[in-house]
Amino acid sequence: SQQGEEDPQALSIQEGENATMNCSYKTSINNLQWYRQNSGRGLVHLILIRSNEREKHSGRLRVTLDTSKKSSSLLITASRAADTASYFCATDGSGNTPLVFGKGTRLSVIA
Amino acid sequence: DTAVSQTPKYLVTQMGNDKSIKCEQNLGHDTMYWYKQDSKKFLKIMFSYNNKELIINETVPNRFSPKSPDKAHLNLHINSLELGDSAVYFCASRRGSNTGELFFGEGSRLTVL
Numbered sequence: 001s002q003q004g005e006e007d008p009q010a011l012s013i014q015e016g017e018n019a020t021m022n023c024s025y026k027t028s029i030n031n032l033q034w035y036r037q038n039s040g041r042g043l044v045h046l047i048l049i050r051s052n053e054r055e056k057h058s059g060r061l062r063v064t065l066d067t068s069k070k071s072s073s074l075l076i077t078a079s080r081a082a083d084t085a086s087y088f089c090a091t092d093g094s095g096n097t098p099l100v101f102g103k104g105t106r107l108s109v110i111a
Numbered sequence: 112d113t114a115v116s117q118t119p120k121y122l123v124t125q126m127g128n129d130k131s132i133k134c135e136q137n138l139g140h141d142t143m144y145w146y147k148q149d150s151k152k153f154l155k156i157m158f159s160y161n162n163k164e165l166i167i168n169e170t171v172p173n174r175f176s177p178k179s180p181d182k183a184h185l186n187l188h189i190n191s192l193e194l195g196d197s198a199v200y201f202c203a204s205r206r207g208s209n210t211g212e213l214f215f216g217e218g219s220r221l222t223v224l
Contacts, residue, residue: 030209030210031210033212033213035213037152040218041217041218042115042201042215042216042217042218043154043201043203043213043215044215045212045213045214048211048212086152088154090213092209092210093209094209095209096159096161096166096167096208096209097167097209098144098156098159098167099156099213100156101146101153101154101155103151103152103153104152106152
């Protein structure tokens with residue numbers, strides 16, 4: 001069953017603006033991951049945040065995790081046209097459960 | 112030097128046919144997966160193998176049969192193809208069965224006519 005739900009489904013911004021995408025999930029997790037998918041390509045891992053972490057940075061990416069609200073956000077600062085892609089959150093549970101992906105947010109960055 | 116490679120990238124076939132998609136990873140990972148991405152971009156897990164052993168088999172019709180000849184390969188065979196099988200199929204791998212990031216192939220777009 002689907003775990004993560006991204007919000008919004010689509011987002012269109014101007015180059016240089018910040019983009020924020022949210023993800024909500026339903027069950028307990030070991031970690032939460034964000035992936036990017038360019039049109040017609042495979043998914044690429046961006047960042048992983050563990051359940052005992054609240055915030056993580058990687059370059060222009062900032063991820064937060066609130067396990068009490070079962071939610072995460074991905075912030076891309078100073079967006080570029082090349083950031084145009086779909087962004088997915090994925091939750092990693094216990095045992096041998098596979099990563100469960102949300103439906104994704106389609107980000108368009110207009111130059 | 113491709114980490115996870117799938118072939119073919121595109122596959123167009125008639126209903127009722129049988130087809131296979133191959134996947135190989137050169138990362139030395141123990142766990143491999145097949146995901147299906149539908150037209151709305153929803154990614155759904157189909158199968159998971161750890162060291163050639165099936166560990167997860169989601170509710171997938173038994174027309175789909177995965178085969179892992181060794182831990183670097185996970186192939187997907189589909190019998191009696193139906194229109195609803197049209198999708199992009201992604202192979203992925205990771206080091207362990209319950210931790211770490213996934214490495215994805217570029218996908219195999221299957222179109223059933």
